[in-house]
Amino acid sequence: GLTNVIGSTLTRVSRVYICQQSGPEIGVAATKTFTSQLSVLAQLALRLAKKRGKVSQDEMDFLAEKLESLPDVVEKIIETQEENVKRIAKKYKDAETFFFLGRGINTATAYEGRLKLMEIAYVPAIAYPAGESKHGPISLVEKGFPVVFICPRDGTHKIMVGNIMEMKARGASIIAVVEEDDDEVKRLADDYIEVPRGIPEVLSPIPFVIPLQLLAYYMAVERGHNPDTPRNLAKSVTVK
Numbered sequence: 001g002l003t004n005v006i007g008s009t010l011t012r013v014s015r016v017y018i019c020q021q022s023g024p025e026i027g028v029a030a031t032k033t034f035t036s037q038l039s040v041l042a043q044l045a046l047r048l049a050k051k052r053g054k055v056s057q058d059e060m061d062f063l064a065e066k067l068e069s070l071p072d073v074v075e076k077i078i079e080t081q082e083e084n085v086k087r088i089a090k091k092y093k094d095a096e097t098f099f100f101l102g103r104g105i106n107t108a109t110a111y112e113g114r115l116k117l118m119e120i121a122y123v124p125a126i127a128y129p130a131g132e133s134k135h136g137p138i139s140l141v142e143k144g145f146p147v148v149f150i151c152p153r154d155g156t157h158k159i160m161v162g163n164i165m166e167m168k169a170r171g172a173s174i175i176a177v178v179e180e181d182d183d184e185v186k187r188l189a190d191d192y193i194e195v196p197r198g199i200p201e202v203l204s205p206i207p208f209v210i211p212l213q214l215l216a217y218y219m220a221v222e223r224g225h226n227p228d229t230p231r232n233l234a235k236s237v238t239v240k
Helices: 009-013 031-051 057-092 104-121 157-169 183-188 205-222
Strands: 098-102 125-129 146-151 173-179 191-195
Touching (some): 098 104, 104 205, 146 157, 157 183
Parallel strands (some): 098 146, 146 173, 173 191
16 A cells, blocks of 8 residues: 555555655645655656566666656746746636646646646546547547647657647647757647656656646636635545
């Protein structure tokens, strides 16, 4: 089990558990504990990969160093992009729905961005693997429809550019989360949020989810909602 609370039900029923030690999480949407869990799972994956001989010691050291640098990366994203995200939230505050599209390891990042926007800003949203977007969801796209792309410069980048062009051709407003030197995607996007470059693909969900959490937060504020206490939600669920 992976938990933030020693003595929780999960610690009692698990044969083995990891306490992520994130400290108290005040907000119901649990952005801090989500990001912390990604970090803990990344550490677990690295150690398992090393034990199974899937990575060399040099690779292990490199990834561990990059992982340790992520708090500074996250801080930089907030410091440099917060005002930009506020502007984007103000621009799209009246949107009736959003698409979130990602590929590979960042498909789950798209789902998290969608979930946070629905939870705290009360905006209906759809998340899909970008490769599946033409199998139905693209029919909803019309002029001004906001589509958020999670677009790191990894092995999925080239085909993601193609997906962006498809959506743009149908009138979508493109909001791209990109690495800071990705001029190709920046030129295609109506709005973009920058993430520092050089993050290994296996660790990219951690920095790439931060702009989506910020976007949901400021969308909630713009729409007059308290992002810490969304309606109908609770910190723990006791009813099956």
